[in-house]
Amino acid sequence: MASKCSDSSTANLRSPSEIPLKYRHIFSQYETFNQVQSKVLDKVLYSNDPIVISAPTGSGKTAIFELAILRLLLKMEDLDYTDDFKIIYVAPVKALCMEKFTDWREKFEPVGVKCLEATGDSEVGDFSCLVSAKLVVTTPEKWDSLTRKWRDAESMMEAVKLFIIDEVHLVNEDVRGPTLEAVVSRMKTIRHIMKTKGEDEDFGLRFIAASATIPNIEDVAAWLGEDQPACFYRISESLRPVKLQKHVIGFNSSAQGFRFDMNLNYKLAAIVRRYSNDKPTLIFCSSRKSVEMASKVLADESSLVSLGDSRKFELQQVSRSIQDSKLKQLVMKGIAYHHAGLSYQDRAIIEDAFRKSVIVVLVCTNTLAMGVNFPAHLVIIKSTESYVCGKSQEYTESAILQMIGRAGRPQYDLTGVAVIMTQQKNVRLMDRNKMMLA
Structure with missing residues (x-):
């Protein structure tokens, strides 16, 4: 049974002042986080749990993804982690990927996180292009083509510590859903392999998924979980900021x-x-x-x-x-x-x-x-x-x-x-x- 983390009640608004000064510029547009962001903040920023979020459009899911990225960066600093790491963000349309890449390159490259856009419009052809990148913005189809022979670059795949799925409802669609399902299943296999090798649980692969429309959120949470289902939030339309x-x-x-x-x-x-x-x-x-x-x-x-x-x-x-x-x-x-x-x-x-x-x-x-x-x-x-x-x-x-x-x-x-x-x-x-x- 999937674990529902919260109901649709209001939350106390949280402040970006909680964020270490080095990273606070990432959230400079916020005086306070909104209701949706405040509701999920503890679970996203202070735990390693996989999370599925169904929240209204316009409710600031990008900031939630950024909090998850920040969680990984802070954890690596605290534990003196010096090995390679990668963060993968998957979105269904190239326009969305381009928007995120442009935004995140400005926010994260100043703190040493090199960003790369890998879509059908880019020149990324194989794994070798990903070596120096830490944050890869891609589509399900492109990540599928890049990782079909993942065993040829197993060490690089094992460097993926955070896998973000935007518009995860796509998995329910007949045409593009199977590709997303294949990509996520592949990453789950890699997560299992890392665990059997004795990978430190603090640096296992974490899934964060979100959409405005996830009718079967319990199923998605069970799918993305491992020993137990992922935590999920189903947030009411009443909390839409606009x-x-x-x-x-x-x-x-x-x-x-x-x-x-x-x-x-x-x-x-x-x-x-x-x-x-x-x-x-x-x-x-x-x-x-x-x-x-x-x-x-x-x-x-x-x-x-x-x-x-x-x-x-x-x-x-x-x-x-x-x-x-x-x-x-x-x-x-x-x-x-x-x-x-x-x-x-x-x-x-x-x-x-x-x-x-x-x-x-x-x-x-x-x-x-x-x-x-x-x-x-x-x-x-x-x-x-x-x-x-x-x-x-x-x-x-x-x-x-x-x-x-x-x-x-x-x-x-x-x-x-x-x-x-x-x-x-x-x-x-x-x-x-x-x-x-x-």
Whole structure:
């Protein structure tokens, strides 16, 4: 039976002053840790236990990962550990990996922890590239390809002391779940081998896993545990730092599939004007084609985005840096799109411009739904239907929660708004699943 570490009650807020001065800059954005972070702090920072956390989007899970990293660093200092060590952070999308790598390189390299990004967009090809790195940011697919022949570099694999799994709910998905399961199972095997060799328990492999949506958290906790299940926290939506208003808008239409999706393009501008409060808007579409069509329709709307002289100049700078010709033209109107078909460089430029609120409306596929920290006040899901392996199906509740969770992030906003556009027949179903109307 998995051990539940805490209920959803409030916790006394903890202070970064608990952190040794050498590492306090890592948490410089916090005057105090929030309710979620404070609730798990003792277990993360003062124990070696494996932990699974299901907490609302925007509740500061990154800081929890950083506390776990700090636990390892402090423990090595206290016990004069001088052997090699590695920390692996696994996330499902490259955009999230790039964000974490950029952030953590600034925070951890000044204290001697060299960071490395290993994704399909990087040039990391084999184990030899990992030798000098201490903190590796990667995807399940890349770590799988790097570690399939792990016995050829067993000593390096045994140097992994902390394995962080972001968006662990992915393990429940049909397409990418098996890869994550294989990767974690491989690391569990290495943990067992280290234990049979008599590895010091203080420096065994520790798992930390988190997501906003883990329906089977007890099973995940049992899976990541060893002699006993991992400790788990299931934290209520009521502790989300930025409150989220949620609206479902149903449309009566005889059109289905692609035609229904196309018709919704012409409803978007009105929703943006009604709910955005002239703040950044993120619009999720089910395919690259849908993303580009929606962007074009929005760009044809007059005065959807306020374009003062300062913003026009900034947009010109962004446009000149972009390779994609269609995207160049859209950007000049304060609107852009983002999907895996763009080059790595273009995706990075668009993400940075949206983060700085230079681009105000960003239309994307759900590759930006997981974990990425954007200043979106409004999130719109344009149709709850997607095509998987050529078949039409409704988004899962988990997928919808991930997407609407991009609205109202603590660093940027005091409130957030999420609007789900769907067939009228689906509105009652979403209400029944407690997805709805706030």
